[in-house]
Amino acid sequence: xxxLLDTFRARVLEATVNGxxxxxxxxxxxxxxxxxxxxxxxxxxxxxxxxxxEPTELVVTARCGTPLREIEAALAAQGQMLAFEPPHFxxxxxxxxxxxxxxxxxxxxxxxxxxDFVLGATLMNGQGEVLRFGGQVxxxxxxxxxxxxxxxxxxxxxLILDVSLKVLPRPAAESTLRMALDEETALRHLNAWAGxxxxxxxxxxxxxxLTVRLSGAGAAVAAAAQRLGGETVPQAAAEAFWHDVxxxxxxxxxxxxxxxxxxxxxxxxxxxxxxGTEQLIEWGxxxxxxxxxxxxxxxxxxxxxxGGHATLYRGASRHDVFHPLAPAVHAIHRNLKNAFxxxxxxxxxxxxxxx
Numbered sequence: 001x002x003x004l005l006d007t008f009r010a011r012v013l014e015a016t017v018n019g020x021x022x023x024x025x026x027x028x029x030x031x032x033x034x035x036x037x038x039x040x041x042x043x044x045x046x047x048x049x050x051x052x053x054e055p056t057e058l059v060v061t062a063r064c065g066t067p068l069r070e071i072e073a074a075l076a077a078q079g080q081m082l083a084f085e086p087p088h089f090x091x092x093x094x095x096x097x098x099x100x101x102x103x104x105x106x107x108x109x110x111x112x113x114x115x116d117f118v119l120g121a122t123l124m125n126g127q128g129e130v131l132r133f134g135g136q137v138x139x140x141x142x143x144x145x146x147x148x149x150x151x152x153x154x155x156x157x158x159l160i161l162d163v164s165l166k167v168l169p170r171p172a173a174e175s176t177l178r179m180a181l182d183e184e185t186a187l188r189h190l191n192a193w194a195g196x197x198x199x200x201x202x203x204x205x206x207x208x209x210l211t212v213r214l215s216g217a218g219a220a221v222a223a224a225a226q227r228l229g230g231e232t233v234p235q236a237a238a239e240a241f242w243h244d245v246x247x248x249x250x251x252x253x254x255x256x257x258x259x260x261x262x263x264x265x266x267x268x269x270x271x272x273x274x275x276g277t278e279q280l281i282e283w284g285x286x287x288x289x290x291x292x293x294x295x296x297x298x299x300x301x302x303x304x305x306x307g308g309h310a311t312l313y314r315g316a317s318r319h320d321v322f323h324p325l326a327p328a329v330h331a332i333h334r335n336l337k338n339a340f341x342x343x344x345x346x347x348x349x350x351x352x353x354x355x
Contacts, residue, residue: 004047008159009128011042016126016343024155024347026065027092030101032314034154034350039284042159044096050074059119061164064096071095073168083111085169087246091284096160101125102152105246106202106213111168115151120164121143123150124155132326134164149336157340167288171215173202175222176238178211178269179230183272183281186210190284191268204245205281206252213242245282252280256291260315262299264288266308271304296320322351336348 001344031037048065055078055171062071065258068088075081079329085105086098099121102114120134123146134147150160181189186205193200199216215222223234231242244250253261256278264273268285278287292299296312300323303310309323324335330352337355349355 003142005130005161005323006125008042008047008124008161012124012126012128012159014276015040015137015345019343020345021348024100024159025095026094027067027090029088029090029093030097030103031032032291033101033103035353037350038348039345045094047085048094052164055080058169059164060167060168061162061199061276062095063162064160066095066096067091068095076087076170077290079170080167081170082117082165084114084117085111085246086114089324090245092239095163095165097282099151099160099163100153101153106204106282109203109286110201110215111198113151117150117166118148118151118163119166120145121296121306122161122163123152123340124159124161126158126345128267130161131158139306151309154350156351157339158346171199172222173218173227174213174215174220174235174238176211176213176233176235176245177225177228177230178209178233179209180208181230182208183275186281187268187272187285190240193228194284195266198228202245203282203284204250205277206250211241213238235275242258245280250280251287252259252278259291259293261313261314262290262292264290264303265310265311266303266306270308273306304329325352 004137011022022042023037024042024044025031025037026044045065047063048067050060050062050071051063054072057082060071060075068086070092070178072082087103087105087108097233099114099118104114118134120132123131123133125131125315133269134145150157183205189210190203199220200212202213204211211233214224228289265287266273272284274290274292275289281287282289290299303323311323312321333352333355
């Protein structure tokens with residue numbers, strides 16, 4: 001494995017000297033996310049394997065090229081899971097891509113984001129140095145928590161070599177309910193339930209139907225299901241539904257592959273944003289998916305008016321994918337990029353054109 005790290009280092013140093021951009025790529029399942037990847041390919045799939053898994057400590061450490069399916073299989077054998085429910089978007093998905101993309105699935109509304117589960121990481125910077133951040137326990141952070149900063153960075157700061165992730169036990173029981181509600185009523189219910197001790201682990205509203213998943217102890221799930229009402233979805237159908245939402249195979253995502261798909265992140269208390277527009281609402285109202293041909297400026301202004309931001313998740317144009325940064329925040333991004341990758345070789349322009 002040291003030979004492989006030496007190979008990575010040689011590629012990085014050569015690229016730095018020649019000013020040649022590198023396109024870091026694992027399984028390629030998320031190549032479409034963000035702006036168009038640029039540079040010579042730096043394939044990480046050979047750097048794979050679970051290096052440490054302590055079920056009693058609730059932590060798994062794996063190299064960046066480790067297939068996500070292998071990690072999930074190892075966890076499932078111990079009755080555990082990655083609680084943020086990362087989407088695969090293909091069988092080749094790797095754990096490095098999971099962290100670099102920072103994408104989470106339906107359970108994120110209850111469990112938290114990818115960054116909340118990153119305990120530690122090893123990074124190769126633009127000088128070929130191997131830097132270690134964090135560790136394998138929750139209470140080990142001193143100074144800047146760089147390991148969590150890597151979540152969602154799209155490989156711009158360096159080559160993620162390995163990561164340590166917190167894992168959680170799988171819930172003892174789950175039940176999915178479905179009820180016919182208009183958008184405003186569904187949002188009102190979701191916000192009311194969020195303020196109550198209910199084991200809601202996922203929600204999705206689409207086309208006048210609200211689907212809610214309950215997870216936890218059997219008695220708690222049964223009591224909550226009785227309290228919320230609605231139709232109970234058979235287990236197999238429920239698992240297929242949440243899988244399709246996570247992997248974006250739900251009818252909403254598949255119905256119109258041409259119209260730009262926007263992801264709006266807003267406070268859950270935000271009202272209905274675009275009545276009459278085809279949309280799917282997740283995370284208790286905090287994530288709004290919109291299919292619209294409206295100008296990007298209009299969509300971003302809509303999100304901003306309600307205290308959020310908008311990402312062009314899928315569309316004909318791969319420019320201005322992410323919400324423009326405030327000048328002060330942009331300066332922080334620039335300084336971080338310069339600190340870890342002064343030559344600008346790692347995934348240039350993947351997030352923003354000048355980074």
